[in-house]
Amino acid sequence: MSAAADIRQRLARPDGVRRVGQALWMMVGEPMQLTRLLWARGHLGPRGDELLWQALEEEHCLEGEQLLLEPHMLSKFLCAVWRDSDDQRPVRELVWTLPSALRVEGIEPDGYVREAVRLISGAKQRVLIVSPYLEPKGIGQLQAPLLEALGRGVDVTLVAHDVEDLTSLASAALEPLRRESRGSAGGLAVYSALAIAEVLLHLKVVVADGIAAVVGSANVTGKGFGKNLEAGASLGADAAREVEAVVQAVIEQGFVALAYSR
């Protein structure tokens, strides 16, 4: 169970949620520390401060090195906590890649790649990317945040087709990342879908720390992130953990093979 779901169960509605929300909202934009959440024990019981801190971390409410409380994600977290137990819909937001000729009011045309970059940039422990097709123009858009993540010790796992083939486009796409990440604190593991396995690897996901994911139709390609009409959903911790578990099973059960690791 995610910390947000735990909090949702512990808090009385509507007063408990209102009070926690009010207290948190007054801290928006300020640097956060665990000691500033001691008041939460009164609402959430023993070690309630630690639970709330964990939830803020899991829901990406803390931003940057100073851990500033970020209003957009905080509002999403509070919305998730507000919903009663019969309506446990995950935090959800649709993200899109719109073709340049298509403009829809209120929709970011490059929301898909921005969400992927946001997840990678906020990752603290691990990032998982599954994309059947990889192209230099696609991975190039994630390269800087991936290198930054690797530099701060985040382990990155990539799963794609044809990476074991040195001549493939996927291999070529990943070479700059592999070479630039040399000496980084984080590990890089690249898996390749096996042609002999009669299972088509077709999912496209980016998961950060098992607490946030974007799942959708876009491959990590120039067109997937810039020209096609693609849709995805930005999901919370429950879905992220589920995706991680499935991909882990795919790896462990031999549907993909390790092409290389560093």
Next chain:
Amino acid sequence: MATKGFSRGQTQVLFRHLPEAVFEHDDYGLCKVTQVALGDAEVNREALFDAIADALAMWPADFVKKYPDPRDTGKRSIYAVGSPREVRFTPYPQIFKCRTCSRTGRFTDLLKRGAAPNGRCSCGGYLNQMRYVQAHNCGRLEEIFVPQMRCPNGHGAADLAFYDPGRVKQARWYCAQCKADVQALRMTPCKCAYNDSLPKGPRAEKYLRVVPTGDPSLYIPHTVAFINFPEDVQGRLRGSADALTLMLARTWGLLPDTVGHTLRERANTGNQEDNDSMAAMVEQLRKFDPTNELVRKYDARKSKPKGQDAIDAVTKLLSEQGVSVGGTPRRWLVEHTTLLDQTDISTIDDVASMLRRAGDEAGALDIEDGKRKAAELLGIEHIRVVNDFPLALCAYGYTRTARDPARTVITPFPVDDRGRIPVYAIASETEALWFQLDPQRVYAWLLENGLTAGLMPVTREEAWARLYAEIPGLREAPHEPYYNQREAAAVRTLLHTMSHLFLSRIEWSGFAPSSVGEYLIPGSLSFMLYANRHAETKIGGLTTLFEQRLNTWLWDAAQSGRECVYDPICSDDGGSCAGCTHREHNCVAFNRELSRATVYGGPTPQSSAFDGLQIQQGFWKNAWQATPTQ
């Protein structure tokens, strides 16, 4: 048969005497290399495996399956990397033919038949090695098939003779006794990945080909050259706190000491145990003598660790541009600081001093004039000569019958006694010229041509910071979002064009243009021209050019680069063609991002990042003033 040993130069071994090569020995006749012992090789293993991965990527996936993936650090232990140290070989092929009667047979069969081990046939004639073998595109090598059948008249294999007219189709096996025909040369079929890749049905390529032992296509070693930056030490420092800031400071000329030394000193300052004991001692000393020199030095060091001024300066410069420094240094920055910190570099001032010490005042004045003109008229802030530019060459396998990756399977050298695949590498130090542009001049050029907007930076440090903040594409890899930023493409084109123009007049050094390679580091506004040699000695051509003809060479290149035999068509079309900037060899960017317009002004190529923009002010607009005075 006993294995013999002999020695050759390393480069010669790398090209002619690697395992499975067939060669003619002065004493032992035709031989095949069985093993080449490995010695120590000082190569950057990361760079070596990258180079091998790049090279293997030219072959179809099924043709490189004998190689463990060099990208995988876990599989690299399957390779044994070293310099070729000792060549071992054995006589090959072991099929002999009598010079007198043409009787032919395997060496072991000839012995059984009474052919004496002194090399004489049963007829008394001399036995010679057969000069043909069979080879296939998959790398397989076989001796010629010797038939064991009797002739139609019942004479045995001992009388088998070989008719060699010099053409495979006409060559025959026949009986030396009765001259009866036995058979033609047999075409041996092969079952291999190469044949699997061919269309079904009979094809000549599916059979081993009979090849003379002296045919160059019998054994084609595959080598790859790479720049062997000694970046292991520097690379390890990448993860250190402040590494990025210090490397930027070093590149921008704000840090006089090396990055490695500075980082180590800073790390020592942070050693808690040492600090505690040192602090206790200093405090004791302070009680007796508060003004003691050691106490003051300690206080100064504690208040400002080594390199802190440089870090503060870079942080301030970048924060003024709205950029916060953070993250891990990119590869280009590590390469630049590695070259700066770990190679033997001579500057123009060094050479001028050296010439004056030698009494050559005119030479000293000339090179100083070259420095002045380079800075004022050509926008080049630094020209240095790197005396030990690191290059390496490695051999990773061989093919037979062809070099073309589409028509051959690349074969690794036979594994050593520990089951590892040998990779032969030789590291050499060559000479290089290192040019670094003036950041203020580059920024001014961008401003003058409307490629960027804003105010002119007041100092060179500010110019560096502005370039760093405003042109992220200069430090990004291809396909990253800003790589094709127009300003970045413009600066890269400028650097690349200057590199090619200087190379076009590199004959002043004695080197042919094809013998000189280029290396660009756009993030530090640098390019290097290096002698592409893998020998243990340096010719000194580039060094001599730098020391004695720099002024003349720069002026000649700047003047002659203005024209192209295909002008005005070429200059109207962007100023880049085979008649001017294109190079036949050694271009790192395959002749992309080139335009004489960047240095002399004029229209840029339509298909480039400039979109045909007219460059009003060439970077070398004042180069004409560099005309040497008599």
